[in-house]
Amino acid sequence: MHKPELKQYEKPKHINDYPCGPAALAGTLVAKNAGWRTKRPIIHKEKCAGCYLCYLYCPEGTIFKEDKKINFDYDFCKGCGICSKVCAHKAIEMIKEGENGN
Numbered sequence: 689m690h691k692p693e694l695k696q697y698e699k700p701k702h703i704n705d706y707p708c709g710p711a712a713l714a715g716t717l718v719a720k721n722a723g724w725r726t727k728r729p730i731i732h733k734e735k736c737a738g739c740y741l742c743y744l745y746c747p748e749g750t751i752f753k754e755d756k757k758i759n760f761d762y763d764f765c766k767g768c769g770i771c772s773k774v775c776a777h778k779a780i781e782m783i784k785e786g787e788n789g790n
């Protein structure tokens with residue numbers, strides 16, 4: 689899975705460089721986009737079995753593997769809670785944005 693990442697927008701130099709479809713290449717993000725999140729997932733690593741189901745289900749691709757467990761890229765996580773719902777081990781808790789000093 690490709691993680692979202694910021695890419696610098698490069699202004700086309702020639703008319704042939706302009707996209708003929710929508711607007712820009714898929715995956716081009718010019719800014720972080722998680723500002724409207726009201727809840728955020730946190731991982732309880734001691735409960736995580738490393739099954740990566742949450743990684744497969746995350747619609748934003750913001751879960752990444754870390755030390756045979758997982759972690760989140762909060763720059764792009766939308767706080768939808770799907771990862772928490774699918775985790776059979778209850779290793780992911782959704783907390784209010786701003787709690788725990790986050």
Ligand code: SF4
Binds near residue numbers: 736742757780
């Ligand atoms: S679904 Fe739960 S147990 Fe599986 S990797 Fe994600 S947090 Fe860990």
Ligand code: SF4
Binds near residue numbers: 729765769770771
């Ligand atoms: S809350 Fe949603 S967007 Fe954020 S990591 Fe979980 S599944 Fe992905």
